[in-house]
Amino acid sequence: MEAVCIGHQSPLQMRLHASFNTLVLFSVTPFSSHFVTSVSPKSKGNKRLAYNGLWHSSWVPKPTDPIEEMLASPEQRLTLTHAQIQSINDMLDDPWAPRIQPPERHEAVVDLRRNIMEELYPEAKYSPVVLN
Numbered sequence: 242m243e244a245v246c247i248g249h250q251s252p253l254q255m256r257l258h259a260s261f262n263t264l265v266l267f268s269v270t271p272f273s274s275h276f277v278t279s280v281s282p283k284s285k286g287n288k289r290l291a292y293n294g295l296w297h298s299s300w301v302p303k304p305t306d307p308i309e310e311m312l313a314s315p316e317q318r319l320t321l322t323h324a325q326i327q328s329i330n331d332m333l334d335d336p337w338a339p340r341i342q343p344p345e346r347h348e349a350v351v352d353l354r355r356n357i358m359e360e361l362y363p364e365a366k367y368s369p370v371v372l373n
Contacts, residue, residue: 292294304341312353326357330370 257265280289302308302325311317312329332339333351341347 300325302332304332304339308332308341308350309346309353312350312357315356318357318360329354 302311308329311321328351332341333347333354341350
């Protein structure tokens with residue numbers, strides 16, 4: 242087996258060659274992709290066992306947490322799970338969720354969230370394909 246992981250903003254390529262009884266974990270972002278080759282016919286009957294799933298964190302953001310620090314750089318933003326980002330969105334948008342106070346801090350986190358959305362969903366560089 243050979244796994245090839247291609248990174249987001251650089252042509253980073255990582256190749257992981259197979260070894261018996263080894264578990265490989267890696268992060269998948271909206272901009273990365275990975276490819277796995279088939280099991281070699283020379284593997285003498287060995288099979289690949291794959292586990293798929295999502296990584297969750299025990300930290301659920303609260304309005305009193307240093308959210309601005311967690312959103313300060315692209316590297317820090319990439320460490321957040323979907324559930325953590327959703328929790329921050331809820332604090333900003335859901336009228337029933339606890340609010341980030343004072344209002345100036347709330348607006349600062351709104352601005353930082355804009356950075357996240359631009360990184361996750363950049364504007365298309367190419368015009369969309371229209372099929373007739």
